Amino acid sequence: MVAVDRGRYTCLIASSGEKGRRRRKDRPEGAAMSGRVVVAMKARELGRKGIVVGDRVALVGDVSGAFDTLARVVRVEPRTSMLRRSADDVDGTDGIERPVVANADQLVIVTALADPPPRPRMIDRMLVAAFDADIDPLLCLTKPDLAPPDELVALYAPLGVPYVVAGKGGPLDDLKERLADRTSVFVGHSGVGKSTLVNALVPDANRAVSHVNAVTGRGRHTSTSAVALELPGGGWIIDTPGVRSFGLAHVSVETVLAGFPDLVEGTVECPKGCTHLGEGCALDAWVAAGHADPTRLVSLRRLLAGRESADDD
Ligand SMILES: Nc1nc2c(ncn2[C@@H]2O[C@H](COP(=O)(O)OP(=O)(O)OP(=O)(O)O)[C@@H](O)[C@H]2O)c(=O)[nH]1
Numbered sequence: 001m002v003a004v005d006r007g008r009y010t011c012l013i014a015s016s017g018e019k020g021r022r023r024r025k026d027r028p029e030g031a032a033m034s035g036r037v038v039v040a041m042k043a044r045e046l047g048r049k050g051i052v053v054g055d056r057v058a059l060v061g062d063v064s065g066a067f068d069t070l071a072r073v074v075r076v077e078p079r080t081s082m083l084r085r086s087a088d089d090v091d092g093t094d095g096i097e098r099p100v101v102a103n104a105d106q107l108v109i110v111t112a113l114a115d116p117p118p119r120p121r122m123i124d125r126m127l128v129a130a131f132d133a134d135i136d137p138l139l140c141l142t143k144p145d146l147a148p149p150d151e152l153v154a155l156y157a158p159l160g161v162p163y164v165v166a167g168k169g170g171p172l173d174d175l176k177e178r179l180a181d182r183t184s185v186f187v188g189h190s191g192v193g194k195s196t197l198v199n200a201l202v203p204d205a206n207r208a209v210s211h212v213n214a215v216t217g218r219g220r221h222t223s224t225s226a227v228a229l230e231l232p233g234g235g236w237i238i239d240t241p242g243v244r245s246f247g248l249a250h251v252s253v254e255t256v257l258a259g260f261p262d263l264v265e266g267t268v269e270c271p272k273g274c275t276h277l278g279e280g281c282a283l284d285a286w287v288a289a290g291h292a293d294p295t296r297l298v299s300l301r302r303l304l305a306g307r308e309s310a311d312d313d
């Protein structure tokens, strides 16, 4: 399933060499791909089960893809991953998990080096979301024409997160190499340049882009829904709408810790239910004894603490 709009699911039936039967102007946004595009609704038997972009689904009914036809989604296949966030920016702090994208294997954390300025707390939270979903993170730094990447790169070096610098009009070779044959979901604040990148990577994408407000320094939330697009060289990218926050109420301490295998052993001596943030945490002594790099502990604590705050700015 590559896009959803008001209960209508745009699905792609991959087929070798078959050209889409819809003429381009009849295609919904995001349908710039080979294979047959079928629009479907959810079958009643699926009940309340959600379908998200990236899901592999089974279709019945009219799957011709002809104009004005509607198939039915009768089954959602088991997912290999699910990126989630708690929607505490949408309707209060209900902490309810919202699935974002299914079956992605790479989370591309898109951050502008300026305009809007980078917000490390947001990057940290998206990293935790990647750990939680068991998806590889990639830091993608945009707008290098406006500010240098050095400071951010140094901040994330202890975390071992790979990064690429990808500016508008600049070379995209590093990014393309990282995206090849993978299913990558682009996340980040509004206005950081996600759709600009998607348009540069997928010639027919036609994703709307808009400028960042000069007064507030915020983007305009130009993209309003997630869309999956096929890369010309193989692989998929999923453009998502800009988010103001990335709620992590559903993520446990253990999940974050799992992202730091070099520190796990040091927690054996911790008191039960240790938050690893304060008094009594055995990690201080473990690191002092030279078992792990102190910057790793600083990073772990930053992620653990950031997970609890509701505000990402
Ligand atoms: N100077 C500069 N501007 C850029 C660069 N990349 C993107 N922009 C501009 O940043 C603005 C926002 O870009 P979008 O691609 O719409 O951002 P987005 O992340 O998709 O935003 P939402 O859809 O609102 O989440 C546009 O005016 C782009 O032209 C860059 O490398 N350098």
Ligand SMILES: [Mg+2]
Pocket: 194, 195, 196, 208, 209, 222, 223, 240, 241, 242
């Ligand atoms: Mg966009």
